[in-house]
Amino acid sequence: MRMPLLKSFLAAVALAVLLPSGASAADAAWPTKPVRLVVAFPAGAPGDIISRLIQPALQKALGQPVIVDNKPGAGGNIGMQEVVRASDGHTVLVGPDTMLTINPHLYRKLSFKPMEDLRPVTQLASFSQELVCNPAAGVKTLPELLAAAKKTPMSYASGGPGVPGHMAMELLLADTGAQMQHVPYRGPSPAMQDVLGGSVPCGFLASPVVGPMIKEGKLVPIMVSGTRRLASQPAVPTAAEAGVKGYDASFAEMMAMPRATPDAVVDRLQSEVAKAMAAPEVRERLATLDLEPLANTPDEAARRLRTENQRWAQVAGRIHLQLD
Template identity: 80%
Template sequence: MKNTLRSWTLGCAAAALAAGAVAADTAWPSKPLRLVVAFPAGAPGDIISRVIQPQLQQALGKPVIVDNKPGAGGNIGMQEVLRSTDRHTVLVGPDTMLTINPHLYKKLSFKPLEDFIPVTQLASFSQELVCNPSVGVKNLYELLASARKAPMSYASGGPGVPGHMAMEMLLARTGVPIQHVPYRGPSPAMQDVLGGSVPCGFLASPVVGPMIKEGTLVPIAVSGSHRLASQPSVPTIAESGAPGYVAEFAEMMAMPRGTPAAIVHRLQAEIAKAMSSPAVQERLATLDLEPLANSPEDAAKRIQQGNQRWGEVARRLKLQLD
């Protein structure tokens, strides 16, 4: 795995160095750009794609189409993008598709870490542990105490997605058994937590934030290293009795390996411009999405680090999904 990661990072660096030598394809884009979001509508990557869609269309001079292809922790969307060879199809979704999926799915027909090259990490976000008000808990201590007394379950946006991994990492620390109930995305999972079918959920903070403000979901804790600007009274998990706990994630864009570096860098540059727009920044801030829009090289470095970190977690917890 270390050799694979090293080769992958070197490949990304080589692509960057070659960018100046590769003549920009002045005909690109020559047709509509298709953003294949590997999660359902309402997921963070879907939200970001639709927020920057107008700016990208104007900058590229071609329509930008957002196409949701959810399922299997992003694997279905990845397969969809790899089937395309038109250089106008882009993968969008959490970086867990490259950092976690290679460790959980051993029988894939493709290699996520080797078959994709990152364009950029769009924005970072945390997961938020929430419960239906009927559960009657207000903090992590009460939730774990309740789970010790009677069987409890939690919903996530699917197997191997950020919420699943963040919760399993927490449960491994506490030794408390809480049953995982996976869904096809964070929005349908949230709906069942709202309805009481599942008592709690570990879901993307941009998805559950509006429900917390309405009072229909009770916030327990956030997974990141700091509290959310929109919810300053909600503690981190580290503050709630698990010192050192941090689980942060990022939405990303990626293209198939072999895409000319000039195209990758052109797209990243236009995305960075779009995300620097005050209107876009304001919209993302309301959803606790922290803009990154980093370079392909920086994105590759961060993803490599995430792959190593989450690989250790998957091995320690003996998590495998096929």
């Protein structure tokens, strides 16, 4: 009887040595079933594009199917709520960091606390928003647009309430004293379609979405929201270069999981995502869409999120923006 017991004890000791601190055997075996990436925005949004680009590599590395499941609506709140409530350990949120950094300051009736109920896995890639107009609007520069908006009522489209384009535009309007009516859509792609069709004269949308239409001459680029020009559109100025000094609205697509997710699971997923993002073909595709790969660690992502959360809290308070 002693020999089997000794073997069992030695096996347990060996397993404990091999497992990361705080990890269980179940954590080390993760994933044990399909992994679902809940993309909180529609197909064609930056997070959706990235998810589908790295999906094959993740499936191969994890040894389980990786399912991309779009759950758009309410600035990402619908998808975020689904992930917060998930208890299977295999549900992952994908979307812009504004879900955690901006939504808590905008939505008064959230049934959860994004910064407390979710833990970041990684920030996938940084991106800018781009202010564009239909050629029929008759404006080609930011001063022309602001002057036109001050003379006659104008509207702009975004991918939804509280999303990057909405906040970027509201910050711009607050900084310049101009006014434009917000027309929210369920994602940047449908918003772009109405700007193309002339239903809304302008839009503040993700540069990967509008870039191809700009190159075809179907949309007029006015400015980018970040502090650097886009590599694919070097002629398009930043807001600061267009005359709005100190303006900066940069964003990142990210992954997150429920707060109770073990460290070992989060670290495993981040590691495999980073490897998938490092593939030359993925980086080349992201570069064409003006998405700058990050794939940072959970701790690095958490620090950046805390900083952005504080910054956007000040912005939301300054422009008195709040949504139901």
